[in-house]
Amino acid sequence: MTVVQLENLRQTYDGRHIAVHQLNLTIPSGQITALLGPSGCGKTTTLKMIAGLLNPTSGRVLFNGRDVTTVPAEQRSAVMAFQNHLLFPYMTVADNVGFGLKMRGISAATIATRVAEMLEQVQLPGYGDRRPRELSGGQQQRIALARALIIEPEVLLLDEPLSNLDAHLRDEMRELILQLQREKELTTVFVTHDQEEAVILADQVGLMFAGKLQQFAPPRDFYDRPRTAEIAQFFGNENxxxxxxxxxxxxxxxxxxxxxxxxxxxxxxxxxxxxxxxxxxxxxxxxxxxxxxxxxxxxxxxxxxxxxxxxxxxxxxxxxxxxxxxxxxxxxxxxxxxxxxxxxx
Ligand SMILES: Nc1ncnc2c1ncn2[C@@H]1O[C@H](COP(=O)(O)OP(=O)(O)OP(=O)(O)O)[C@@H](O)[C@H]1O
Ligand SMILES: [Mg+2]
CATH class of the missing domain: 2.40.50.100 (RNA polymerase II/Efflux pump adaptor protein, barrel-sandwich hybrid domain)
Known part of the structure; x- marks a missing residue:
């Protein structure tokens, strides 16, 4: 169980373009939190700072109260699956899934067992010998999820996990994420620009506009208790x-x-x-x-x-x-x- 706290988190690119302003947010343990907002509002940037893939310009990231701001990504108990699921194209599916364990010096035999288990979990048993290009888009997304989960992270960070999927696959992937998250009570943060997706999947939603957090609340509140007219409008209410x-x-x-x-x-x-x-x-x-x-x-x-x-x-x-x-x-x-x-x- 891991609570993630963001304290005055800030990211500027090129020394002037502010991608994320003083972000203060407590992400509850064992729940699904959505970071929602229009393109370019700073969602991926925020996720990367939680993952340790990007150093904040200022501010702190805490896991269970422990300051991890300067802890490198591979030493955090967080793992990020990318917007454009970058599987290694020349590796087999099994090598892709086992990659995180190999980096941690785990024995080949253990890796083989764990990879087989993970492939079961994402409902792709027996796909280990294929190359990523021999998989459909939906299957690639599931392999990316398996690759992230194999290291048994405490915090799962998903960047647009349902984009590039047709409606049917999106439903399947959503169910799979929910099932795996509930099973392991993983603190999960997922990024989306789709308001409906955030509402269906998340326990809490953090809405961002232009690098600033607008409202952090359960999905219902964005319909019934929007803080501002802009928030109401983003949720389809212009009255x-x-x-x-x-x-x-x-x-x-x-x-x-x-x-x-x-x-x-x-x-x-x-x-x-x-x-x-x-x-x-x-x-x-x-x-x-x-x-x-x-x-x-x-x-x-x-x-x-x-x-x-x-x-x-x-x-x-x-x-x-x-x-x-x-x-x-x-x-x-x-x-x-x-x-x-x-x-x-
Ligand atoms: N490496 C970079 N150098 C300079 N500016 C960047 C860099 N990465 C992102 N930005 C800028 O920072 C802002 C936030 O980008 P970010 O990728 O976090 O947005 P996002 O909310 O994930 O958008 P999308 O929904 O399109 O993925 C954008 O204006 C973007 O142009
Ligand atoms: Mg993004």
């Missing part, structure tokens, strides 16, 4: 209302609209509501938190329909049942449930 909260009511700026809200403070605020939390209602009489909206665009998505609407020129997205159909310009009544209105920081 944003600006106004003033007073006495449990939210008064929209430049508008007559007032909504009940479960928030005691009095302040100017930006609030959000997820598209799937807005309800389509048939109003007989006007009621609390009902608003009238005009449909500006609709997008049929098979399982649901995304409606773009405006309420007094404020754009909102609403997800509704696929079967309901509204022409462009139609007036609809919506309910914004008070308990679903979330006040942004």
């Amino acid at each position: 944003l209302l600006t106004g003033v909260i007073q006495n449990g009511r939210f008064q929209l700026d430049h508008s007559e609209i007032e909504l009940h809200i479960n928030h005691a403070e009095q302040k100017s605020a930006q609030i959000t509501i997820r598209p799937e939390h807005i309800e389509l209602v048939t109003p007989l009489t006007p009621a609390d938190n009902h608003v009238t909206a005009k449909v500006t665009h609709r997008l049929y998505r098979g399982t649901h329909t995304r409606l773009q609407v405006t309420i007094e020129n404020i754009p909102l997205t609403v997800i509704v049942n696929s079967h309901v159909d509204f022409p462009h310009g139609a007036a609809v009544s919506l309910r914004l449930p008070p308990e679903k209105l979330w006040v942004l920081a």
Whole structure:
């Protein structure tokens, strides 16, 4: 069981380009943590600093409270499997998988046994004599995982382990990672730019934008309790209302609209509501938190329909049942449930 702590971790390339800013993060032991963010936000850089493959410009990396910042990669109990799984092309699969043990001076006989076990575990028994080029992309990913796990690391670092895989293989690989991680209670950090992947696989998600950690929380929180509008947007929610909260009511700026809200403070605020939390209602009489909206665009998505609407020129997205159909310009009544209105920081 290993807790990984990052303290004021910072990485600058070429002395000026800041790839990672003062990163403070405690990665819990025995769980899967996702580092999520758009391309170039510093995910791989962070992972390399945890692995010991890149010296931080400043700051510290601690494993179970022990400072490992200057400990070389091969002496850390962490192992990283790469973004573009670099198997050694001229080695057999068995030599690739056994590589980490060979570097540690383990006997050939022990290596052979352990390699066979690992190949079983990643469901590729009997593939030891092949070369990497004789494997499919998905099989190569699994061999890369076997090569990482054979040294029995305490911390497993995976850089985009599911990229370059088709949907079916991605599901298989995801299951395999989960199974191996749960079995060994490995502290696992995996990097992805795919929000859905992070949500499905991770216990905790660290969202990064431009080298800065934005929010570290369980996946659900990014939907229900995003810290900022940008975070909400990254998770597919662009709904944003600006106004003033007073006495449990939210008064929209430049508008007559007032909504009940479960928030005691009095302040100017930006609030959000997820598209799937807005309800389509048939109003007989006007009621609390009902608003009238005009449909500006609709997008049929098979399982649901995304409606773009405006309420007094404020754009909102609403997800509704696929079967309901509204022409462009139609007036609809919506309910914004008070308990679903979330006040942004
Ligand atoms: N060796 C390097 N020298 C200079 N700049 C670098 C180097 N490696 C990365 N960078 C820069 O640092 C920033 C972060 O890079 P990093 O590889 O950590 O991003 P990432 O989040 O992993 O992106 P992706 O999702 O595309 O893999 C980027 O702007 C990148 O251009
Ligand atoms: Mg990367």
